[in-house]
Amino acid sequence: MLPLPSAQQLRYLIALSELRHFGRAAAACAVTQSTLSAGIMALERQLDSQLLDRTVGKKVVFTPLGHEIALKGRQALEALEAVPQLAVAARTPLTGPLRLGVIPTIGPFLIEPLVKIIRTRFPQLTLSIAEDTTEHLLEKLGIGRLDMLVLAMPCLCDTAETMPLWRDPFHVIMPEDHPLARLNHVPVERLADQRMIMMEDGHCLREQTLAVCRQGREWHGTEGESDSTFSATSLHTMAEMVGLGLGIGVMPLLALEGGILRGHPVISRPLSGGPVWRTIGLGWRPRSPRSDDFRTLASAFSSLAPHPAPLQD
Template sequence: MQALPSPQQLRYLIALAELRHFGRAAAACSVTQSTLSAGLLALERQMDAQLLDRDVGKRVVFTPLGDEVARRARVALDALEAIPLIAQAARAPMHGPMRMGVIPTIGPFLLPRLVPLLRERFPGMKLVLTEDVTERLLEKLSKGRLDVLLLAMPCMCDGLETIPIWRDPFIVAAPPGHPFAINMADVPLNRLQSEHMVLLEDGHCLREQTVDVCRQGGSWSGEESETAHTASSLHTLARMIGQGLGVGLLPRMAVDSGILNGTGVVTRSIEGGQAWRTIGVGWRAKSPRAADYHALAQALRALAPGDTSVSAEGDPAVASAAVGLEAAV
C-alpha cells in the first residue's frame, strides 16, 4: 500500500505555497525553519517527485507539479479537517470558535447590536471577528482562516453558500444648499447620472454597488473622472459630502447609526430602480457546519430594521447569484 502524505506535511506545503517564504511558512506552522524544510524534503522523497525548484537561488519557486500538489493538498486537508468538525457540530451546535469576517461598511454600524445578540443566543460560541474588504475576506475564507462572512450582496461569491437576511436601502446624501436638499423630497434615479459622486476607494464592494445604482438611471462616467473624490471609509465619505465635494450614496444602516451627525448633510430617498444592497451570510460550500450558519442567519434576522427581511426567492439579485452558485458547484 502506498504511503500517504501526513497532514503536517500538507500544512507545510500549503503554508509555503501561500507565503512563498520558508521563515514565514515555518512561523505560520509553529515549527522551526529546519523542521519545515526537512518535512518537505521527506515529502518529495516519499513521492519520488520534485515539488520545489531549488536552482533559482533563495526565491521560493514551485515546479508545475508542486503547484498542482499544493492545490490538491488544500482540498485534501479541508476534507480531513472537516471530519472532527462534523462530530463537534453534532455534539454541541453553535459551540466553540466562530471566526467571522465582516466588511467595513457593515462592521461599525452592526457590531454594537450583533455582539450582544450572539452572546445571548449562543453563550457557548467564542466569536472571533476580522474586518476587511470583501475580496480579502473571501481569500481568507477559502484558505480556512475564516468560517463565515457577513456580506453585502450582490458580490462575486463563487464557491460560497449564501443566505440573504435583509435589504439595506441606499440613501442619497447631499451637502447643505444642494438642489436635492432644497427642492426634492425624493431623488429620481436618473438625476444621479449628472452628479459628481463621492465614492469609496477601490476594493470596497459599496463602490461597485454605488456605480451600479447610478448606471441604472442611464450612462454615467463619474467613476472614471480623474477629479472624482474617493474615501477610505464611510465616515470620511460623509464628511467629504458635508464639505460640498459632491453627492454620495450611503447605506441606511450607516445613516441610522448616526454617521451624519454634525456634518450638515441632508438625506433623500431614491425613487425608481433597485437602490439597495442585501445583507447576508456566506460560508464555504458543503461546510460541515452549515447547520450552524443557518442558525446564525436566522438569529441575525432579529437585527433587520422594519420589513426589510428577504429570502433568496424574494431578492432578484441574490436569487440570480444563487443560481450561478448552484451551477458552479
C-alpha cells in the same frame, strides 16, 4: 510509510496557489513571507518534488505536479478540519469558536447587535471578529482562518456558500443646501451630472455605487476618473467630505440608522428607479460541517433587519 505533509504546510501551499503572491499569501496565513517560503521549500524536500517553477523570475508559477498537489491538499485540509467540527456539531450544536469576518461598511453598525444576539441566544459560542475588505475576508475563509462572513451582495463570492438576509436600501447624502435636497426621492438618473464621492478601490460598496450610477443612461463615469470623483477610506470619511461640499455620496440605510450623519451638515434622500440596494448576507465554506449552525445563526441575524427593508424576491 511515506511522510505526510503537515496541515500548516498545506495551508501555505493552498494560499499561494489561490493568491499567486508570496506577500499576500503570507499575510493571509498570518506569518512572515520567509516563514511561508521556508514551509513550502520544506514540503518540496519532503516530497522530493518541485512544486514551483522558479525559472520565471518573480512570478508565482506552479508546476503541473504542484498544481495537482495544491488541489489534493485543499481536499485533504477540508477533510482534516471537518473531523473535529463534525464531532463538536454532533455533540452540541452551536458551541465552540466562531471566527467571524465583517466588511468595514457593515461592521461599525452591525457588530454590537450581532454580539448581543450571540451572547444571549448562543452563549456556548466563543466569538472572535476580524474586519477587512470582502476580497481579503474570502481569502481568509478559504484557507480556514475564518468560519463565517457578514457580506454585502452582490459581490464576487463564488468561493463561498452564501445566504441573503435582508435588503439594505441606498440613499443619497448631500449638503443641506444641495439642489437635490428639495426632492423626497432622488431618481438614479439625477446622479448623471453629479460629482460623486465613492469608497476607494477594494470596497464592494464602490462597485455597488458604480452599478447604481450606471443605471442613469447619461452617466459616463469610470473607476479610473480622478477629476470628478473623490475616494473615501470609510463611510465616516465620506460623510465628512460631503459635509465639506466636495460632492455627494451613496450611503446604505444601515449606516444612516447607525447615526453616521450626526454632527455633519448633511442630509439623506432615498434613491429610486431601479435596483438601488445591497443585500446583507452571510457566507461560509461550501460543504462546511457547521452549515446547519450557520443557517441557524442566519435566521437569528435576520431579526436585525431594519423596517421596512426585508429581503424580497
